[in-house]
Amino acid sequence: MAGQELPYVLIDCIGGQRGVFEDHVELLEKHFHLITMKEYLENKKFLSEKITAIYIWYHKPVINEELLQSLPNLKIIASSGVGIDHLDLHLLSRYGVKVANTPFAVSTATADFAIALMLASSRRLVEGYQMAVSPNTEYFPANWLGDEVSGATLGIVGMGAIGYKVAQRAKAFEMKILYHNRNRRNKEEESAVGAVYCKKIDDLLQQSDFVLLSVTLTPQTHKLIGKRELELMKPTATLINISRGVVVDQDALVEALQNKVIKAAALDVTYPEPLPRDHPLLKLKNVIITPHIGSATKKTRSVMVENMTESIQAGLAGLPIPNEVLL
Amino acid sequence: MLRSKAFSVLKPIPLMFGQSNLACKCMHPAIASHGHHCHRRSVDYRQRYKTCPFSAGGRTISTSQTQVMAEELPGVLVLDIGGTHGVLENLAALLKKHFHLITMKEFLENKKEMSKKIQSIFVFECRPTIDQQLLESLPNLKVIGNSGVGVDHLDLKMISNFGVKVTNTPHAVADPTADMGMALMLASARRLVEGCQIAVSPETKCFAVDWMGVEVTRATLGIIGMGSIGYKVAQRARAFNMKILYHNRNRRRKDEEEAVGAHYCEKMEDLLQQSDFVMLVVNLTPETHKLIGKKELGLMKPTATLINISRGAVIDQDALVEALQKKIIRAAALDVTYPEPLPRDHPLLKLNNIIITPHIGTATVHAIHMMAEEAIANMLAVLSGQPIPSEVFPK
Numbered sequence: 001m002a003g004q005e006l007p008y009v010l011i012d013c014i015g016g017q018r019g020v021f022e023d024h025v026e027l028l029e030k031h032f033h034l035i036t037m038k039e040y041l042e043n044k045k046f047l048s049e050k051i052t053a054i055y056i057w058y059h060k061p062v063i064n065e066e067l068l069q070s071l072p073n074l075k076i077i078a079s080s081g082v083g084i085d086h087l088d089l090h091l092l093s094r095y096g097v098k099v100a101n102t103p104f105a106v107s108t109a110t111a112d113f114a115i116a117l118m119l120a121s122s123r124r125l126v127e128g129y130q131m132a133v134s135p136n137t138e139y140f141p142a143n144w145l146g147d148e149v150s151g152a153t154l155g156i157v158g159m160g161a162i163g164y165k166v167a168q169r170a171k172a173f174e175m176k177i178l179y180h181n182r183n184r185r186n187k188e189e190e191s192a193v194g195a196v197y198c199k200k201i202d203d204l205l206q207q208s209d210f211v212l213l214s215v216t217l218t219p220q221t222h223k224l225i226g227k228r229e230l231e232l233m234k235p236t237a238t239l240i241n242i243s244r245g246v247v248v249d250q251d252a253l254v255e256a257l258q259n260k261v262i263k264a265a266a267l268d269v270t271y272p273e274p275l276p277r278d279h280p281l282l283k284l285k286n287v288i289i290t291p292h293i294g295s296a297t298k299k300t301r302s303v304m305v306e307n308m309t310e311s312i313q314a315g316l317a318g319l320p321i322p323n324e325v326l327l
Numbered sequence: 328m329l330r331s332k333a334f335s336v337l338k339p340i341p342l343m344f345g346q347s348n349l350a351c352k353c354m355h356p357a358i359a360s361h362g363h364h365c366h367r368r369s370v371d372y373r374q375r376y377k378t379c380p381f382s383a384g385g386r387t388i389s390t391s392q393t394q395v396m397a398e399e400l401p402g403v404l405v406l407d408i409g410g411t412h413g414v415l416e417n418l419a420a421l422l423k424k425h426f427h428l429i430t431m432k433e434f435l436e437n438k439k440e441m442s443k444k445i446q447s448i449f450v451f452e453c454r455p456t457i458d459q460q461l462l463e464s465l466p467n468l469k470v471i472g473n474s475g476v477g478v479d480h481l482d483l484k485m486i487s488n489f490g491v492k493v494t495n496t497p498h499a500v501a502d503p504t505a506d507m508g509m510a511l512m513l514a515s516a517r518r519l520v521e522g523c524q525i526a527v528s529p530e531t532k533c534f535a536v537d538w539m540g541v542e543v544t545r546a547t548l549g550i551i552g553m554g555s556i557g558y559k560v561a562q563r564a565r566a567f568n569m570k571i572l573y574h575n576r577n578r579r580r581k582d583e584e585e586a587v588g589a590h591y592c593e594k595m596e597d598l599l600q601q602s603d604f605v606m607l608v609v610n611l612t613p614e615t616h617k618l619i620g621k622k623e624l625g626l627m628k629p630t631a632t633l634i635n636i637s638r639g640a641v642i643d644q645d646a647l648v649e650a651l652q653k654k655i656i657r658a659a660a661l662d663v664t665y666p667e668p669l670p671r672d673h674p675l676l677k678l679n680n681i682i683i684t685p686h687i688g689t690a691t692v693h694a695i696h697m698m699a700e701e702a703i704a705n706m707l708a709v710l711s712g713q714p715i716p717s718e719v720f721p722k
Contacts, residue, residue: 119510150502172566
């Protein structure tokens with residue numbers, strides 16, 4: 001057990017389905033004295049003044065004003081993953097608490113997963129698997145076809161670190177790449193991946209065979225893709241979402257898929273997660289849903305832990321914080 | 328390049344590009360600027376073969392005239408049109424532009440007359456079966472045009488003894504099959520199929536955070552068989568910063584290796600020991616039959632994944648079952664098995680560390696069309712005595 005002089009860091013819990021990983025605990029305890037939420041609540045009086053950092057692993061513990069008020073010496077929160085829509089940045093700023101995430105750790109695994117979803121959807125991989133293993137299968141029919149990825153047009157909505165890595169991968173499939181972003185990338189970056197900027201998202205939607213959403217969730221991107229946008233898409237197009245469920249108007253999506261306004265969707269994210277078991281999206285044949293596993297690799301998780309550890313240490317030492325999230 | 332040279336020789340033979348969305352895909356300036364050979368070739372194709380005698384503007388042709396004209400075309404035998412195993416309707420339409428299309432049923436009902444007309448056979452998804460009896464009954468047969476690149480279902484020696492040529496379609500299959508190899512590698516590594524099952528299962532209450540797959544980016548991919556398909560896999564894998572090893576009958580040129588960052592492994596054992604993903608992209612030949620058996624699986628890393636997009640018989644399937652059950656390797660992803668489909672009680676279907684797909688490596692609308700075009704071009708070349716783009720010779 002680490003000595004008393006190590007900084008006290010609050011976590012939700014260890015192990016189980018959503019807690020901090022057992023094999024990460026060893027690494028973390030080299031640098032921090034970890035306090036679980038349970039331990040904190042049992043000994044609030046003593047611990048509340050000791051805790052100077054919070055290690056958020058997959059959105060837990062939940063940060064509210066009550067918690068902030070009871071932790072007078074809290075300096076920094078490190079949150080796993082890149083999305084920070086579960087944090088109230090204004091609130092945290094008022095309490096003088098700094099925030100860091102792990103944007104780069106997740107980018108390659110998530111970009112890989114976007115390509116995985118695009119290929120699986122267009123080639124009907126999940127359906128194909130079901131046919132291959134079904135007890136009822138007697139033969140493989142000749143007229144069972146998917147669509148080609150190579151040479152098709154990919155429209156990337158949100159060309160940040162993840163979006164750009166998707167473009168790098170898609171280029172090797174000789175895809176034509178369009179992108180829409182808050183800010184245009186520079187010429188070298190564009191030509192390195194052969195990406196063409198679409199100032200108006202409509203142009204991207206109308207020309208793409210695959211539309212990939214890799215934006216941050218902000219008030220501006222909330223329900224970015226609704227009925228209007230889905231109707232602008234080709235009826236042969238596929239929507240792929242690896243950002244956040246609420247970037248898409250889910251009811252409009254259901255309708256679009258049912259009426260074949262678009263061909264298919266592949267969603268790693270929905271709202272809520274998981275969807276209620278009777279949700280129409282679960283019944284549609286032309287949808288693939290995965291359980292928010294865009295960054296779910298061992299390697300990525302290890303890098304996240306390292307990043308978060310560095311950020312907390314820098315924050316507590318008053319040094320510039322790697323991966324700081326600024327308002 | 329040999330490819331474009333062979334196609335330019337087909338100038339006098341009219342061929343029409345039917346589908347407009349296909350043409351758009353081929354013509355896109357961004358794609359042309361990538362220097363994609365397949366699309367450039369398709370563009371040349373389209374430019375040369377814009378007209379066809381049957382589409383002379385404004386002139387109407389009576390059905391009887393069409394009938395007569397059709398019957399003057401060389402006969403091509405197919406198993407059937409539509410149905411379970413028949414040639415797809417739109418492919419039949421393509422064939423009819425250049426051939427008198429004769430189904431097996433029509434042939435059998437009128438053998439005497441039909442047998443002389445049949446100069447070619449279009450083999451689609453391994454059908455019709457080419458046996459000695461069939462060859463003996465077709466005195467004017469000159470060519471068997473196979474849709475697809477694998478010809479292990481054809482007895483090349485026997486066919487050659489009848490003086491019949493065999494052609495395949497190596498160009499049309501390359502992109503979609505390489506895409507499928509990547510799809511299987513990514514789906515397996517990231518446990519995509521399992522993930523889908525969790526996402527939709529009635530039992531699912533929350534998503535576990537300690538549920539993970541393995542990383543593809545920067546992992547090591549060992550490609551066994553670096554022909555056109557294997558090379559396209561390497562091109563794609565390079566964009567994922569994968570380290571690429573390859574084993575092949577012949578070593579590729581240095582510039583080809585450098586273009587994809589591939590390292591040659593003269594000994595397959597070296598590739599097996601170092602790879603996180605092993606992908607089989609060989610032809611099926613007597614040499615590659617059961618290429619991957621107990622020994623080879625034992626050499627692979629316990630964290631490795633085996634991907635097969637070649638032929639089921641390249642793997643010793645029983646050895647694979649054992650290796651997967653005992654976690655000697657992490658997982659497998661197979662687009663091909665032996666037989667297809669597997670018997671419904673086969674142990675491979677029960678394992679949870681395997682993905683199987685129903686031989687869909689070229690199952691795209693575009694690929695099926697391109698394969699038919701390539702087969703047609705090959706068959707017509709044989710019948711007109713022109714150089715043959717993709718002839719296959721017995722060993």
